[in-house]
Amino acid sequence: MIKTVSTTPYQDQKPGTSGLRKKVPVFAQENYAENFIQAIFDSLEGFAGKTLVIGGDGRYYNREVIQKAIKMAAASGFGKVMVGQGGILSTPAASNIIRKYHAFGGLILSASHNPGGPNEDFGIKYNTGNGGPAPEKITDAIYARTKVIDTYKIVDSADIDLDEVGTFKISGMEVQVIDPVADYAELMEQLFDFVAIRALLASGVRIAIDSMGAVTGPYAVEIFENRLGAPEGSVRNATPLPDFGGHHPDPNLVHAKELYDDVMSKSGPHFGAASDGDGDRNMVVGKGMFVTPSDSLAIIAANATLAPGYAKGIAGIARSMPTSAAADRVAEKLKIGMYETPTGWKFFGNLLDAGKATVCGEESFGTGSDHVREKDGLWAVLFWLNIMAARNESVAEIVKSHWAEYGRNYYSRHDYEEVDSDAANALVAALREKLPTLPGQTFGALKVEFADDFAYLDPIDGSVSKNQGIRILFEGGSRVVFRLSGTGTSGATIRVYVERYEPDASRHDIETQTALADLIAVADEISDLKKRSGRDAPTVIT
Missing domain, CATH: 3.40.120.10 (Alpha-D-Glucose-1,6-Bisphosphate, subunit A, domain 3)
Structure with missing residues (x-):
């Protein structure tokens, strides 16, 4: 009834x-x-x-x-x-x-x-x-x-x-x-060289996949242990639990620190990856090398043809505006389309449906392609293992080789979580008022070249999305971006994205926060962030 x-x-x-x-x-x-x-x-x-x-x-x-x-x-x-x-x-x-x-x-x-x-x-x-x-x-x-x-x-x-x-x-x-697993696992077998990955794992390369007590556990066990032959226990926290076993299921250097420390230890696994609550995000780490999501997108795009499902090449790359420009340099070399969209996977949908983009990514640990219309954590992990198997190189070797060829985009995101909503909105409003006056201003060695509130014109349906983040670009390719997040449930999260492009390979081993220190200071000076947020430091740095 x-x-x-x-x-x-x-x-x-x-x-x-x-x-x-x-x-x-x-x-x-x-x-x-x-x-x-x-x-x-x-x-x-x-x-x-x-x-x-x-x-x-x-x-x-x-x-x-x-x-x-x-x-x-x-x-x-x-x-x-x-x-x-x-x-x-x-x-x-x-x-x-x-x-x-x-x-x-x-x-x-x-x-x-x-x-x-x-x-x-x-x-x-x-x-x-x-x-x-x-x-x-x-x-x-x-x-x-x-x-x-x-x-x-x-x-x-x-x-x-x-x-x-x-x-x-x-x-x-x-x-x-x-x-819930069968159709997805079948799709992954169609996209990636499971024979090569199985051989990689059989050769002694040890992996640790942390599902963080969340949804990917059954998927990861079926794919990595049952189909690819990784030893039992390679998938950690594999049972989905209503409270995620107390984990904060966000695969970053704060919440997946135990996995990171294990991989970085002398006797730990060679490769580690973590997924989030619903399985659409990923963190990839290799011995001696954490892979930023921005670099992960660029490296997957540059090596896409190594995976059977992408052997014919990719049509284009799309990234969210706050994501680093590392992928832009890959698109330029491959002579394919490059699309900069607002944050939110929904903005990639039209590009994927129209065949304009094949691979997409966001700095918030999300990567994916036209195989579905969501970001896909385990897909990204499998892509990395496929690349490692095809190139017979470690994660660190792959990343450093990429930087040598394309240059390094030093990049970091500083999150100020659960800030008073009125204070956060006031900060953004004040920044918007400053935008017309910023170009030409000098802050130490940094000179503002361009500043705006990012707006996106969808090339497929002509829709316009305004107020998508404050961008301040400096001469030489550095930039800072300010944006309020829409993924929290209480207060406001202020996200500050900081980026510096470094083409000189001899300067690719600087610690990230050190390489970005002057930009971080300028971001605070321009926005009055610490005073307005009431915070001396970010809640999370990734």
Whole structure:
């Protein structure tokens, strides 16, 4: 039986760059999740009888919301729901399922790299039929609907057994509980040289893959241990847990420090990688070498033809504006397109769909390609192992060789987390007022060449996205970028990106923060960051 439930709108359901993210107690409010899900359905057309994919990263409250979503999908007229066993689907795996089975779209229940638990973070985002995050025109429509919604529809029925693979019926709608790993693992075997990677691991190269108690554990065990022959235990923290086992599932040098220290130790593994909560981010580290996400994108693009799925070459590269220009130099040498977009994977979708770009990346530990429409952590890890196998070189050798050929982009991101929102917005407003006066100004040895608030004109659909980050470029290729993040759930995160290009190979071994010290000081001077944020130092440096 379909019930129509009266409800009262919430005014705080504006989706960010990756859907709606709030603390679990917020989502657990009466009708909060139902309102947002119904607003999504109300903002879509033409889905009657079509397939909806539902899955999440296994975090706290995942199963409860999946049951609500299934019953609401049935009430709204979907013909079928495909849901991952146990409610599990990594974000790239969900994108693949949507694309492979020609689904109308999907609900991904995740707060990505944010912590999980009863008082931690939860999120819902909608992905369209291309497998990618909904564009702004859809998320704007969803938000508008949330502000006035007064009813939602739901089927009054028993819960689906999410732990049993099989097909069920609910109010005439088919519910298929699927193996969450099989289709994704099959796709990876099509893209990469598993024979060569298997030989690399058999030769004695030891790897450590840290799934951080999050969604990629089952995927990593199946791929690296079962299919590629890595010893049992090579995948760490492999069981997805509602609180991620207490881990903060953000694969960076702060939260994956134990893995980093292990790889850097004399007796540790030769190669290490970590994934985030929903499996779309990655960190790669080799003996003696941490690979920045910006360098990872550039190196994957430069070596793409070594992987069977990209043997014919790549059409172009896309990167988010704050990501370093390292990939730009690869695109220039390969004579292929280079696209600079706002932060948010959804901005890559049109470029990928149009065949303009093949490989994409963001400095926030996200890399991917046109195989799905999301960034993909394990894809990036497999690409690195494929490159290592094909070149018969270590991570450090590959990175240093790349710098010697293209120059090094020293790069760092300083995050000031949970800053008072008013103070953060005031900082950005003050910077915007300063923009016209900055060009020509000198700060020590640095002279401002150009300054703006980045705006993006989508070359495919002509849409314009404004106010995407303050850019200050200095003569010689250095720059600082200021941006407010849309991925947190409390306060505001101020991100400061600092970059210096160094073509001289004899200067490629300087410690990163030392190489960027003058730019970091100038960033504070121009923005009055420490005073306005009330912080003496960043919360996280990556």
